[in-house]
Amino acid sequence: MRIGELAARVGTTTRTLRYYESRGLLPARRDGNGHRTYDEGDVRLLEQIRTLQDFGFELEETRPFVECLRSGHPAGDSCPASVAVYRRKLAELDALIGELSAVRDQVGAQLVRAERAMAELAADAGAPGGPEPVCELKGWSG
Amino acid sequence: MRIGELAARVGTTTRTLRYYESRGLLPARRDGNGHRTYDEGDVRLLEQIRTLQDFGFELEETRPFVECLRSGHPAGDSCPASVAVYRRKLAELDALIGELSAVRDQVGAQLVRAERAMAELAADAGAPGGPEPVCELKGWSG
DNA sequence: GTAGACGTTGACGTCGGGGTCAAGGCCAGC
DNA sequence: GCTGGCCTTGACCCCGACGTCAACGTCTAC
Numbered sequence: 523m524r525i526g527e528l529a530a531r532v533g534t535t536t537r538t539l540r541y542y543e544s545r546g547l548l549p550a551r552r553d554g555n556g557h558r559t560y561d562e563g564d565v566r567l568l569e570q571i572r573t574l575q576d577f578g579f580e581l582e583e584t585r586p587f588v589e590c591l592r593s594g595h596p597a598g599d600s601c602p603a604s605v606a607v608y609r610r611k612l613a614e615l616d617a618l619i620g621e622l623s624a625v626r627d628q629v630g631a632q633l634v635r636a637e638r639a640m641a642e643l644a645a646d647a648g649a650p651g652g653p654e655p656v657c658e659l660k661g662w663s664g
Numbered sequence: 665m666r667i668g669e670l671a672a673r674v675g676t677t678t679r680t681l682r683y684y685e686s687r688g689l690l691p692a693r694r695d696g697n698g699h700r701t702y703d704e705g706d707v708r709l710l711e712q713i714r715t716l717q718d719f720g721f722e723l724e725e726t727r728p729f730v731e732c733l734r735s736g737h738p739a740g741d742s743c744p745a746s747v748a749v750y751r752r753k754l755a756e757l758d759a760l761i762g763e764l765s766a767v768r769d770q771v772g773a774q775l776v777r778a779e780r781a782m783a784e785l786a787a788d789a790g791a792p793g794g795p796e797p798v799c800e801l802k803g804w805s806g
Numbered sequence: 807g808t809a810g811a812c813g814t815t816g817a818c819g820t821c822g823g824g825g826t827c828a829a830g831g832c833c834a835g836c
Numbered sequence: 837g838c839t840g841g842c843c844t845t846g847a848c849c850c851c852g853a854c855g856t857c858a859a860c861g862t863c864t865a866c
Contacts, residue, residue, distance in 0.1 A: 526842065536843085541824055555832060557843055577767050581823075599778040600785070608775040615768040619761060625719050626757040633750040636741040643742070668812065678813085683854060697862065699813055723853070 525550070528560045532568045539568075545581060547571065547588060567591055570598040583607050667692070670702045674710045681710075687723060689713065689730060709733055712740040725749050 525536045542548040543558075548567060550558035567588050574584045586607055587598030598604055667678045684690040685700075690709060692700035709730050716726045728749055729740030740746055 524843075535824080537824060537826085540845095555843075557832090575823090577771065597778070597781070599774060600781060602782075605775065605778050605782070608771055608778065612768065612771055612775060615764055615771065619764050619768065622720075622757055622761050622764070626754065626761065629719065629750060629754055629757065632741060633747065633754060636739070636747050636750065639739070639742060640744075640747070666813075677854080679854065679856085682815095697813075699862085717853090 523560045523564075525558045525560070528564065528568065531565060532572060534568070534572065542568075542571065542581075547581065547585060563592075579607075579611065583611070665702045665706075667700045667702070670706065670710065673707060674714055676710070676714065684710075684713065684723075689723065689727060705734075719753075721749075721753065725753070 523531075525539055529536045529539055539548065539550075539558075543550055548564065548571070550560060550564075553559050570587050570591055571581075571584045574587060575581070586601065586603035590601035590604050591598045593601070595601060599608065665673075667681055671678045671681055681690065681692075681700075685692055690706065690713070692702060692706075695701050712729050712733055713723075713726045716729060717723070728743065728745035732743035732746050733740045735743070737743060741750065
């Protein structure tokens, strides 16, 4: 199988496959013309990469899974290194979700506050009023 | 006040201030030497920008807040355009948190599955065993 | 007068994951 | 012979928010 066929089979582009090869992730054999040649094993490797990519794994993070498959294991995550990546990713996701949730709550509170302040300003346009309290967002350095 | 002093006061760099100016976000007056000159109002604008940036707002998203302040409002979010950005950001955050949580659960499930499979393989090393079922991650295109 | 700390502009590098040419080789069918 | 489709390599482009460097001007202190 050549590069165009492989790309079509897994739903990606030839450029992407060459990029993976340049990263040492998916090396290819060559035929007499210098054209890249792939087999069914490469299809599996590529599907593993794409699946993890779809989950937000970086390309480098898919490497243990690919090497695990290439070393003969039935699944890419049948190796300690792959499981370690799972665990690291899980921790990252938990941390990120926690931070984003905190930001979400702060932004939500600011939204409520800003809407109330604007409503009061509009009401004060026809009534007596003093200075409004001004709250500030407290930064989140992440 | 010149650029270095302003940068120090809000805890950023001169490069960043010049970048903001190049984006039209924080224009500066010039003194006789061509040096940028800032006042207290610019400190407020910059603090508004930085606060929103810390919350993950893109630079362009801070523009309504800055213009709101510059037009004389007591707070950057006292304008409809700013409130609209709040709302948009809130929706984005909710969507992102939802997607990340789904991914988190899938990765967590895969982790458990992979660990169990490896434990069984280890146990099978000394006992009779057949082929293990192999589950695959189903992709999340987001 | 000279060192050092500031300022200026402009240009290029970074990170990830490729997209998009450009110039050419190889092979099939008409 | 010629067109069309596939392949090759190399090179530059994109996003965002700056970092870093070069080469130079300006101001202050000793």
